[in-house]
Amino acid sequence: MQRWFKRLLLGAAVLLGASVAQAAQWQALPKPMPVQTPGKVEVIEFFWYGCPHCYHLEPSLETWVKKLPADVQFRRIHAAWNSGMQVHAQLYATVQTLKLDDKLNMPIFNAIHKDNVELRDESVLNDWIAKQPGINAKNFMKTYKSFSSQTYARLSPQYTRDYGINAVPTFVVGGKYMTSVADAGSEADLYKVLEQLIAKVRNKQ
Incomplete structure (x- = not known):
């Protein structure tokens, strides 16, 4: 085999390998999903409060x-594959409804993973939330028990299935990637990779 042809094959193999490596960094959703705010590049994190990752x-x-940037909208969806995750989803729905993400997301993670607090137990959650500074515990627990929070928890497995999520944390950009x-x-x-996908969606690719 001539030397130039060997080099050509080698170059093609390198390019193919690079292409495969790049493609492995993300994947397209089998079915594109609608975004919450048209005109914005949506980034969703599917997560679980009980997930160490x-x-x-x-x-x-x-x-x-x-x-x-201003044209990017970030939001979260609490994933669920079982009843225990659904209880955590109900907790997140409460945090989200009361717009307490900045105040409570990290403390909730710390309580579960660092302090081993079982926040899926309603009485434990009630005692824990009462100790959080600047939080109206009575209003929090009322929202936690509300129809909307329970509905979010009940529907969380459906959201997880609709997007084809089988691990967390997983990110979806533009309802496509x-x-x-x-x-x-x-x-x-x-x-x-997220920034590359944001640019891809922004450029309508």
């Missing part, structure tokens, strides 16, 4: 979210 990602994710720390290769690379 979500817990470890939370500090850097909070920093990244604060720097997002999905990635994760595992797909991206590292926590630092995750944000690079």
